[in-house]
Amino acid sequence: MKLSTFKNGIHPKSFKHFSNRKKIEEMQVPEEVFVPLQQHIGKLAKPIVKKKDEVKTGQIIAETDGFISSTVHSPITGKVKAIDEFDHPSGVRAKMIHIKKTVDDEWELIDIPKNWKDATKNELIEIIKKAGIVGLGGAAFPTQVKLSPPKGKPIDSFILNGVECEPFLTADHRMMLEYTDKVLTGMAITMKILGVKNGYIGIEDNKPDAISQIQKRVMDLNYDFKVIPLKLKYPQGAEKMLIDAILKRKVPIGGLPMDVGVVVNNVGTVFSIYEAVTEGKALVERVVTVTGDGVKEPKNILARIGTTFKELLEFSGGLKDETNHIYMGGPMMGVSQHSISVPMIKATSGIVCSIEKSVNVKVSPCIRCGTCVRVCPINLIPTKLSRLSELSKYDELGKYEIQSCIECGSCLYSCPSNIPLVQWIRVGKLKSH
């Protein structure tokens, strides 16, 4: 059978062997956490606790502000030590709530209906909003917004994103294997909210165990979901690419998946939806892959939001002496970290520690080989965009649809001249906005 996929893209080495056979381990509750108010796309959450307040696990500590925003909860039971600026994994200093543990977990749960099947759509969305759920694939878009498309945008299909196309990361893979039923129920809840009948599960063919496991449980539990094995290729996990691969629909330029009647959610996200709707648990923990050749025991860890990288790394046996690069997320789009005192946030899908030998990269002139054009999943001309941006010709960039760039990094990955294409395009995107 020919597997479906999208056009162009690249085939980076996967590096998943570090952690794809490691069972998810639950980490002990950390002594202290730093919970950023900004863990999502949209407006900063408004803190509603003060210094020295006692908080419980799952208690709301910051509320949504505006339509596109998300609630933030205390991940541990303890005392608020400070509300101040600390180092944020995105590379800036940002406002965070610092909480010190006083006793072991005392949960404050969200009111939930006895059976989610009897609840109305609005009740379920309200629970998701209260639980502070955001897209856990990395973009962290508030889920309640995604699940309430405006009138006039009918949704007919839901896609569960189990692609995990970034090298190294295995969190979603492990969740599909170990939390299969919960993930599937979460998907059913999401589809009930959206009122759609067509459910698809996209998994790349480098995870055959997850494909067969999900297929088996879908049959056992009598769900009507279609499991779609996909041909391994990066960046298949990008929403637009995934919709194209499964449904052959192309999201228009500047549009959203709902413009073609689709909503895509990540495995981690539907798992959190399941926990919120059936157990009343807010989003205070997630699965993180701590991996790479720079850490002693690569692991998949279920950890509380706000746990510092330092503790996560210690839980994974600590860093090797030669480790000189740590980044949050996968290697294609991840953010370099200057310190390990930063906390993990809702969007932290993984922490990769690596030992890099060649630090200096030689940049050569563009030899017009056209590789970047052939790998760009959006069909842009990266070399042209980068050149125009380098020459500060920002007015011309709009003509070449620079804003469509998803910054997947495929062009720079394959560039024989090592031209910082993505970096120049990022500059161009900002300047021509």
Added chain:
Amino acid sequence: MEEKSKTTNVKPKKKDPRAKLKKPNRIPMLLKSSPHLRSDYSIEKIMRGVLLALLPTTVLGVIFFGWYALLMIFVGIVSCVLTELIFNLVSGKKFKLTDGTSVLTGLLLVLTLPPSFPIPGVILGSVVAIFVGKMIFGGLGYNIFNPALLGRAFLQASYPVKMTTWTLPKYVGADAITGATPLGLFKFEHIMTNIKPLILGNIGGTIGETSALVILIGGIFILIKKYADWRIPLSYIGTVFILGGLFWLINPAQYPNPFFHIFAGGLMLGAFFMATDMVTSPITTKGSWIFGIGAGIVLITIRLLGGLPEGVMYSIIFMNGLVPLINRYTRPKVFGEVKK
């Protein structure tokens, strides 16, 4: 403010910049922008690959045409490298031999020359190829025309007789016997050469073009390794085959059969190693098809309707000139673009 003035007044002490990193409990962290993974595809690798792919036909050329051919190759490469070196010295740029592009230009130029071409001519051609063909445009990546072919075109104009004097390979007759190339034989005397010698190479021709088979081996290697775009040789040779075939079907007595077209002359060498030069071919996939088809049309026009027996060089140079236009009009449709 206070701190700022303090630091500006105090003379900074010279410190070992690594002292901070040597402190215990502190890991020297790299900070960089994603992607953190790179493929091993690089200019050096491409150039090494293409040079390797040219090795069989180069060796065969030396076997066929003797040590003089080796001397020509050596002189060609050295003068190309020296030209680039001197140009960079004069213009105050840093010289990098490592990318190997001028070595490739020198080799390609000599491979397209007749086996008994005078050495001063080789030097002149190399200087023109690198200086006019590449450096005055701004160096690697900025030239419009294939440098080796530009050098050859210059020699064609300045050494018209020497450029068409062909020594036959050693194994065909005695040493230093001159003859004509199969294309020339056909054009001017209407003598067909059989396909077998065309494939094996014991015919008259330039140093590197005589055996289609050996070139094909190197050509397929660079296509598999993605050092060249497969669309260009395919569309170029395909167009020549189809157009040549059409002429042949119309009048088999006057025109040669299409197999003769693709195996004779410099088409194989040109299609795999010259037309695919990354710098001077289109960057879009649709553009590559147009480039190959266009070159094929020009080639057949010159061979069958023009005055020259061979047209590979001019067909590629002509299409090189059109590349900026082709790139502009073959921009791929952006993902999600709605046709207006």
